[in-house]
Amino acid sequence: MSDFLLQDLQNMGAKKVCLMTDRNLAQLPPVQTVLNSLVRNNISFQVYDGVRVEPTDGSFMDAIEFAKKGAFDAYVAVGGGSTMDTCKAANLYASSPHSEFLDYVNAPIGKGKPVTVPLKPLIAVPTTSGTGSETTGVAIFDYEHLKVKTGIASRAIKPTLGLVDPLHTLHMPCQVVANSGFDVLCHALESYTAIPYNMRSPCPSNPIQRPAYQGSNPISDIWAVHALRIVAKYLKRAVRNPEDLEARSSMHLASAFAGIGFGNAGVHLCHGMSYPISGLVKTYKAKEYNPHGLSVVLTSPAVFTFTAQMFPERHLETAEILGADIRTASTQDAGLVLADTLRQFLFDLNVDDGLSALGYSKDDIPSLVKGTLPQERVTKLAPRAQSEEDLSALFEASMKLY
Amino acid sequence: MSDFLLQDLQNMGAKKVCLMTDRNLAQLPPVQTVLNSLVRNNISFQVYDGVRVEPTDGSFMDAIEFAKKGAFDAYVAVGGGSTMDTCKAANLYASSPHSEFLDYVNAPIGKGKPVTVPLKPLIAVPTTSGTGSETTGVAIFDYEHLKVKTGIASRAIKPTLGLVDPLHTLHMPCQVVANSGFDVLCHALESYTAIPYNMRSPCPSNPIQRPAYQGSNPISDIWAVHALRIVAKYLKRAVRNPEDLEARSSMHLASAFAGIGFGNAGVHLCHGMSYPISGLVKTYKAKEYNPHGLSVVLTSPAVFTFTAQMFPERHLETAEILGADIRTASTQDAGLVLADTLRQFLFDLNVDDGLSALGYSKDDIPSLVKGTLPQERVTKLAPRAQSEEDLSALFEASMKLY
Numbered sequence: 001m002s003d004f005l006l007q008d009l010q011n012m013g014a015k016k017v018c019l020m021t022d023r024n025l026a027q028l029p030p031v032q033t034v035l036n037s038l039v040r041n042n043i044s045f046q047v048y049d050g051v052r053v054e055p056t057d058g059s060f061m062d063a064i065e066f067a068k069k070g071a072f073d074a075y076v077a078v079g080g081g082s083t084m085d086t087c088k089a090a091n092l093y094a095s096s097p098h099s100e101f102l103d104y105v106n107a108p109i110g111k112g113k114p115v116t117v118p119l120k121p122l123i124a125v126p127t128t129s130g131t132g133s134e135t136t137g138v139a140i141f142d143y144e145h146l147k148v149k150t151g152i153a154s155r156a157i158k159p160t161l162g163l164v165d166p167l168h169t170l171h172m173p174c175q176v177v178a179n180s181g182f183d184v185l186c187h188a189l190e191s192y193t194a195i196p197y198n199m200r201s202p203c204p205s206n207p208i209q210r211p212a213y214q215g216s217n218p219i220s221d222i223w224a225v226h227a228l229r230i231v232a233k234y235l236k237r238a239v240r241n242p243e244d245l246e247a248r249s250s251m252h253l254a255s256a257f258a259g260i261g262f263g264n265a266g267v268h269l270c271h272g273m274s275y276p277i278s279g280l281v282k283t284y285k286a287k288e289y290n291p292h293g294l295s296v297v298l299t300s301p302a303v304f305t306f307t308a309q310m311f312p313e314r315h316l317e318t319a320e321i322l323g324a325d326i327r328t329a330s331t332q333d334a335g336l337v338l339a340d341t342l343r344q345f346l347f348d349l350n351v352d353d354g355l356s357a358l359g360y361s362k363d364d365i366p367s368l369v370k371g372t373l374p375q376e377r378v379t380k381l382a383p384r385a386q387s388e389e390d391l392s393a394l395f396e397a398s399m400k401l402y
Numbered sequence: 403m404s405d406f407l408l409q410d411l412q413n414m415g416a417k418k419v420c421l422m423t424d425r426n427l428a429q430l431p432p433v434q435t436v437l438n439s440l441v442r443n444n445i446s447f448q449v450y451d452g453v454r455v456e457p458t459d460g461s462f463m464d465a466i467e468f469a470k471k472g473a474f475d476a477y478v479a480v481g482g483g484s485t486m487d488t489c490k491a492a493n494l495y496a497s498s499p500h501s502e503f504l505d506y507v508n509a510p511i512g513k514g515k516p517v518t519v520p521l522k523p524l525i526a527v528p529t530t531s532g533t534g535s536e537t538t539g540v541a542i543f544d545y546e547h548l549k550v551k552t553g554i555a556s557r558a559i560k561p562t563l564g565l566v567d568p569l570h571t572l573h574m575p576c577q578v579v580a581n582s583g584f585d586v587l588c589h590a591l592e593s594y595t596a597i598p599y600n601m602r603s604p605c606p607s608n609p610i611q612r613p614a615y616q617g618s619n620p621i622s623d624i625w626a627v628h629a630l631r632i633v634a635k636y637l638k639r640a641v642r643n644p645e646d647l648e649a650r651s652s653m654h655l656a657s658a659f660a661g662i663g664f665g666n667a668g669v670h671l672c673h674g675m676s677y678p679i680s681g682l683v684k685t686y687k688a689k690e691y692n693p694h695g696l697s698v699v700l701t702s703p704a705v706f707t708f709t710a711q712m713f714p715e716r717h718l719e720t721a722e723i724l725g726a727d728i729r730t731a732s733t734q735d736a737g738l739v740l741a742d743t744l745r746q747f748l749f750d751l752n753v754d755d756g757l758s759a760l761g762y763s764k765d766d767i768p769s770l771v772k773g774t775l776p777q778e779r780v781t782k783l784a785p786r787a788q789s790e791e792d793l794s795a796l797f798e799a800s801m802k803l804y
Binding site: 008 | 406409410413608609610620624625628655659
């Protein structure tokens with residue numbers, strides 16, 4: 001892998017490379033291989049290993065400062081979604097040095113300006129199988145001042161190249177494989193059931209103002225369904241046996257495939273509701289094991305029960321892919337059928353029994369709802385509009401799953 | 403459509419646009435709409451309507467000269483594969499004015515140099531549903547000196563944007579819909595059964611030397627299968643009823659989808675053998691109706707009978723998508739099952755009964771074989787190597803289909 005990476009860098013004319021990663025991964029083979037290769041080939045580089053898992057505006061700024069000072073002509077991001085997203089932001093603001101941080105942040109928190117400056121090449125090397133960030137033009141962070149997740153979204157920040165090497169996934173603990181796999185599962189389900197691109201409003205008056213998340217469309221649908229089939233076939237195997245290279249390779253590809261899909265179509269309620277869940281949880285023991293994927297999937301039975309009335313055929317179709325027998329199911333049952341299928345899927349994988357297992361109780365619902373409301377960027381892509389009462393009911397229904 | 407096209411051009415900073423098309427289409431709505439929009443918005447442009455259907459090196463050179471003189475900063479190609487391919491070549495050589503024509507032409511006929519110069523933006527607007535050229539980095543032409551089809555292949559010449567507007571397909575005569583649909587059918591079947599990317603040799607030592615056609619791979623497979631499903635569902639409807647917007651829209655997308663697939667994976671024997679078929683035919687009455695698609699599909703039953711022993715499961719899978727009942731079929735029968743399915747499919751669409759219906763007889767087989775031999779660019783992507791005797795037998799088996 002590292003030889004190709006090096007040649008690609010040379011083909012891009014890179015003379016001074018920024019390698020971004022996190023402190024943990026910096027000691028592990030995926031980063032060490034790249035480092036050795038850069039050293040051996042006399043390519044000038046600097047390492048930034050200060051990436052924060054679940055980045056914030058503060059951690060983005062730190063990486064941006066590093067990038068500005070370094071005046072790099074290419075970037076390599078080795079890690080999970082946090083690393084790739086941080087690197088996208090660093091590349092963007094170092095290429096647009098006179099911009100304020102909020103210029104490119106999604107409205108209404110930021111100004112959501114279109115990116116018109118040219119960026120440097122960025123090669124993304126994912127080491128988890130979940131975010132698909134190597135394929136998307138999105139960089140997500142916690143905006144600490146408002147205690148809200150938001151992001152930067154523009155196809156201009158999409159990595160030039162993704163090196164999807166399954167060997168990087170063999171070191172992942174089972175819990176990380178499961179939780180990042182749930183992220184893939186929800187990327188696929190949410191993008192496939194998102195509001196169709198031609199029903200989204202407002203329709204931008206100029207193509208350059210099209211949002212990164214355009215609603216479901218004939219291209220994203222293909223990726224969503226295909227990724228879902230892989231999840232159905234391989235996720236359990238990938239979780240249970242770290243040596244199952246076929247399963248782990250397939251999930252690594254599924255992560256990229258679902259990324260191509262949701263990176264165009266968008267996600268909706270599971271993701272919108274996940275941000276306060278992972279932001280507010282204090283007590284959960286496994287917080288280090290990619291809480292994002294878990295926060296996303298725990299509401300999925302409730303969410304798809306709620307959304308199914310809009311596109312029941314799609315909900316039934318995905319239930320069937322995940323193993324349900326839908327021969328006698330009516331479209332009216334679509335939500336319940338998919339929800340039951342998801343519960344069984346999560347139960348088989350020993351997933352915690354709902355938000356209560358993360359330490360949440362009914363008393364937390366108002367804050368969870370409050371934390372969801374600013375996530376309009378994604379929640380408005382849901383096929384069905386939600387009132388605050390709807391959101392309360394969805395959180396309540398997600399307290400226990402089984 | 404034309405408003406988006408215009409805004410996209412403006413977003414690209416276009417000040418002097420080259421509009422390429424052919425003389426027939428220049429009078430028709432797809433081109434007229436673009437023209438009116440350019441005029442109305444005061445964008446400086448020149449029209450080149452000298453595109454030759456089935457382009458040659460001579461016709462490419464003519465368009466290249468036009469492009470060089472015009473010093474354009476953006477291109478719009480409105481038409482079928484011939485127009486889009488001509489425009490790709492014009493953009494390439496006008497952007498690389500000191501190159502010899504053969505520099506970028508595929509080896510061994512040309513030098514096959516990698517493209518390292520930056521090209522101008524090119525927006526491709528397909529008006530037929532077959533070539534998928536709006537999605538590929540390939541431009542095919544007849545090299546008249548050697549009487550052989552060859553091309554230029556580099557992702558650098560891939561259009562910046564494709565505007566796949568189904569309304570452009572409603573004017574197509576049924577025969578053109580059928581023949582261009584056969585091109586889609588074969589793009590899907592050939593790319594899905596092409597030699598896998600990791601079995602192709604030689605493996606390039608540097609990623610920049612990767613050929614445009616890399617062999618079948620997990621990404622091209624998705625597009626091939628999906629395009630095939632659409633062909634199975636919609637081609638007959640699209641041929642039979644010009645008003646069937648759903649069917650014609652679906653085939654227009656299928657053309658682009660299959661293009662994304664084969665543009666990465668490549669095609670093999672049906673295409674390799676088609677070039678002498680369409681090049682040598684003199685008498686066929688419907689030559690004007692996209693003979694390419696017909697030349698491609700007439701050998702398909704013989705070709706897939708021949709190739710099936712290598713990847714029989716894929717041959718059975720595609721037969722099932724096209725309507726075969728494969729429950730009792732063995733992998734040994736895979737080729738025959740797919741061939742029978744294709745024959746039935748072609749019979750249902752009133753396709754001419756084999757190469758003999760195009761005026762060919764056994765006596766022509768040596769010249770057809772001779773014309774196929776230089777097509778190594780594609781024939782070596784077949785999953786099974788072919789001797790001259792094999793090629794003779796394939797042409798002979800394609801003389802009559804039913």
